[in-house]
Amino acid sequence: MKKDWTPEQTEKRRLILDAARELFSKEGVSNVSMRRIAAKVNYSPALIYRYVKNKEELLDQLRTEGYQILLNRMSRLEVDPDPIKYLTDLAVEYSGFGVDYWEYYDLMFHMPIQISEDGTVPVKGYEAVLGMVRNAVEQAIKAGHFAGCSVDEAMFMSWSQIHGLLSLYISGRTPFHIGEDRAKVMLQEIPRHFLRIVATGKK
Amino acid sequence: MKKDWTPEQTEKRRLILDAARELFSKEGVSNVSMRRIAAKVNYSPALIYRYVKNKEELLDQLRTEGYQILLNRMSRLEVDPDPIKYLTDLAVEYSGFGVDYWEYYDLMFHMPIQISEDGTVPVKGYEAVLGMVRNAVEQAIKAGHFAGCSVDEAMFMSWSQIHGLLSLYISGRTPFHIGEDRAKVMLQEIPRHFLRIVATGKK
Amino acid sequence: MKKDWTPEQTEKRRLILDAARELFSKEGVSNVSMRRIAAKVNYSPALIYRYVKNKEELLDQLRTEGYQILLNRMSRLEVDPDPIKYLTDLAVEYSGFGVDYWEYYDLMFHMPIQISEDGTVPVKGYEAVLGMVRNAVEQAIKAGHFAGCSVDEAMFMSWSQIHGLLSLYISGRTPFHIGEDRAKVMLQEIPRHFLRIVATGKK
Amino acid sequence: MKKDWTPEQTEKRRLILDAARELFSKEGVSNVSMRRIAAKVNYSPALIYRYVKNKEELLDQLRTEGYQILLNRMSRLEVDPDPIKYLTDLAVEYSGFGVDYWEYYDLMFHMPIQISEDGTVPVKGYEAVLGMVRNAVEQAIKAGHFAGCSVDEAMFMSWSQIHGLLSLYISGRTPFHIGEDRAKVMLQEIPRHFLRIVATGKK
DNA sequence: CATGAATGAGAATTCATTCAT
DNA sequence: TATGAATGAATTCTCATTCAT
Known part of the structure; x- marks a missing residue:
């Protein structure tokens, strides 16, 4: 499934990939x-296989694309000297991606992860994305933030908050009133609250 | 599937549900x-349908049970006068459930939510669980925590951190070293960091 | 696919195996x-799989049965003190099987042989059949026949003549006149000519 | 598929047939x-059908070619005055073909034979090949060999020994030790033993 | 002459489910 | 109550073949 694609072919492959993505997240892979x-694309079942090797490759392709898009969005950010500012920028970008491409996100971060024998994740882009976050967290820790947290811990907490x-x-579990633009409300939350869930109990 | 069940029938239904849950979690729905x-329960395939309407109902039932168990765990907590302490207790209990019954959790909180026409979630227990969290958050806000957050916001941030x-x-995306007990490490994180992701930037 | 078969089930499995055998040799596996x-047996495609694991198992079963039948026929012969007489008896029996069960024979001796790593043929019965022939040939050589031939050679020549x-x-390539009973004519040839193709050229 | 072929077309058809033969033999029809x-010939699938009607015709063509090659090999032999010598020469040539072109041989002599209404075999060359053998056998009988055999019998025995x-x-059923050149060993057997399987029982 | 696009038919299986007994 | 038998519909995927260009 690599051949040299003509533009028309690329376009059709695109069509199929998009249809698949939509269906996958609407109904589960x-x-x-x-x-x-x-x-969905008005093709005969057989024809699909001219543009896509099999279901496996289709999924892999979608995931890889997702990581690429996400990586692009995160990479275009300038690295702010304030590591917390930068980390927040990353979070905003990451969430923006998640909202804009939620079908991708679903495939990328909700399926059980596949780990190859050497301990890495075999889908291109995954490690790169997490690497960026990790680096940012590391800088923040060096700058004195996340008091008492290991890099692993800080990274995990930050990531999982956004995730x-x-x-x-x-x-569909945002507890905001129906009728509002869920996406917009959601995205406002991130910069406002990311890394700032502070509940100052007397302890 | 609403008949009046005799105790024996209930027991057999139980058997089936348990087997289903185990299999689902081990191998995916x-x-x-x-x-x-x-x-797995040494029944004929046909007999299953005496106790369970179909696969869909089986899943719904499991979900309902999940909410019930979760609700029980959360309900048995004493309400601490310190609302932050109580909220943390809830978080610990919630996460404990999530780790112990991750197969349930997956069914309960990862599938697209179904919302009925009147805006409620038709699976028994779901609203109750979220209600408890909501109340706790509300108390915390009344006590001066979550400065500047609406109840919705505070609730969403708290929930999504744990979720x-x-x-x-x-x-399988915990970034901790392989070989450690992932579950244990994960659960240590919760009380240590919940509601305390503080990154004090200079801003 | 072993379970304990009820008589009815066995019968149905038999039905399927027979139908398969006929079709296989008529049209090629x-x-x-x-x-x-x-x-052919008026079942739904799905039902086949209650009685037979898959195509592979079906073929294996047929082959195994074939070797068993052949082995039985060859085993019931008394070992004649004259090894050539005995060898001829074997040949007659072998050919009788081949004619009576030609569909089996086709599956057993015309498909490319599968040899497992240890050099044996993994279908039960195959080695046993050939072993009997080999022994008989060995006796004949010991008795002074097949002058100048190794066991391998003598065995191969004898076997391939009948085969x-x-x-x-x-x-369908017997060059006998249509209308005659091909099978009968064929079988007459064996005892008459087996091991006796003598063309004594002056050389 | 009978058009008049230009030389270029013929050549291309040749290319396709050769590719097919190679693949067929390597991997099975x-x-x-x-x-x-x-x-394999770097054509589009559609183009194949300009040079070959369909898979069936392709196979038929290969078979026909096979008979032609075999016929050529057998024809180039000088007719030895000793009919047994000549018959042996034919056998050697026939087997040489079978080993060199075993893929052809398989197609030519293992598939169920098709006989047309007039009792002949509709594939060109088949009858000719067998005719040569038949004649040779006839000569041998006239010269006093194959005592007591009809032409049919003698012909059938001779042919089936080699076949x-x-x-x-x-x-893959040659019982010779793995590692040796099976083909070579096989071919040595023919002149050594053809028409000489003599087992002189005391009888 | 040559090809890319396209497809209907069919391959081996599997599954949820029903039904007669 | 319980089950074995049965199946229609679905799954992924391949193949021989045609046709418009």
Whole structure:
């Protein structure tokens, strides 16, 4: 499945990938058959296989694309001298991606992760994305933030805060009033509250 | 599937549900057939349908049970006068459930939510669970915490922090070193860091 | 696919195996689909799989049965003190099987042989059959026959003479006049000519 | 597919046939798709059908070619005055063909024979090949060999001896030690033993 | 002459589910 | 109550073949 694609072919492949992405997140990967993807783009089931090797490759391609887009968005940020500012920028960008491309996000971060024998994740881009976050967290710790946290801990807490928001958002669990633009409200939360969930109990 | 169950019937239904849950969690919902559930409890495939309407109802039932268990765990907590302490207790209990019953959790909080026409979630227990959290958050706000946050906001941030941790944990994305007990490490994080992601930038 | 079969089940499995055998030799193994086998016995395609694990197992079963039948026929012979007489008896029995069960024979001796890593043939019965022939040939050599031949050679020549007859017979290449009973004529040839193709040229 | 071929067309058809033969022999007729044949000669699948009517015709053509090659090899022999010598020469040539072109041989002599209404075999060359053998046998009988055999019988025995060797050889059933050159060993057997399987029982 | 696009038919399986007994 | 038998519909994927260009 690499050949040299003509523009038309690329376009058709795109069509298929998009249809698949939509269906996958609407109904779950395993409830979507190649047939249904074909039907959605008005192709015969057999034709799908001229543009996509198989279901596996289709999923991999979507995931890889997702990581690439996310990576691009995160990379275009300037590195702010204030590591917390930078980390927040990253979070904003990450969430923006999650909201704009929630179908991708679903495929990228909700499926059980595959780890190859050497301990790495075999989908291109995954490690790169997490690496950026990790570096930013590391800088923040060096600058005295996240008192008492290891890099792992700080990274995990930061990541999971944003991931939690996106995950609930994607599955429709944002507790905001129906009628409002969920996405917009969601995205306002991030810069306002990221890394600032402070509940100052007397302890 | 609403008949009046005799105790024996209830017990058998129980057996089936348990088998289903175990299989689902071990192999993923869509990789488990009704046949395999039947085999696991030594019933004929047909008999399953005496106790369970179909796969869908089976899943719904499991979800409902999940909410019930979670509700029980959260309810048995004493309400600490310090609302932050209580909220943290709730978080610990919630996460404990998520780790112990991650297979339930997956079914309960990762699938797209179904909302009925009147705006409620038709699965029994769901609203109750969230209600408890909401109340606790409300108390905390009244006590002066979460400065500047609406109840919705504070509730969403708190929930998604924990949900994010669990979600990443369930899909295998905890960035801790292999070999450690992921579950244990994960659970240590919660009381240590919940509601305390503070990054004091100079701003 | 072992379970304990009830008599009815055994019978149905038999039905399927027989249908498969007929189709296989009439049209070639790879031109016969499970669907067609199902159709031939008036079952739904799915039902086939209650009685047979898959196409592979079906073929293996048929082959194994074939070797068993052949082995039985060859085993019931008394060992004649004259090794040539005995060898001829074996040949007659072997050919009788080949003619009576030519569909089996086709599956057993015309498909490319599978040899496992340890150099043996993994289908039960194959080695046993050849072993009997080999022993008989060995006795004959010890008794002074097959002058100048190794056991391998003598065994190969004897075997291939009969196999050649059967192979041509099965594929319809017996050059006897149409209308005669090909099978009968064929079988007469064996005792008359086996091991006696003597063309004493003056050289 | 009878058009008048230009030399270029003939050449291309040749290319396709050769590719097909190679693939067929390497992987078995039913494991080779028209696509793969096309790919092997760097044609588009569609183009194949300009030079070959369909898979069936392709096979028929290969068979016909096979008979032609075999016929050529057998024809180039001088007719030895000793009919047994000549018959042996034919056998050697026939087996040489079978070993060199075993893929052809398989197609030519293992598939069920098609006989047309007038009792002849509709594939060109088949009758001619057998005719040569038949004649040679006839001469041998006239010269006093094959005592007591009809032409049919003698012809059938001779043919099936060689065919048996080739058939077992092709399906991998030569009982010679692995590591030796099976083909070479096989071919040595023919002149050594053809028409000389003598087992002189005391009887 | 040549090809890319396209497809209907079919391959081996599997599954949720029903039904007669 | 319980089950074995049965199946229609679905799954992923391949293939021989046609046709418009």
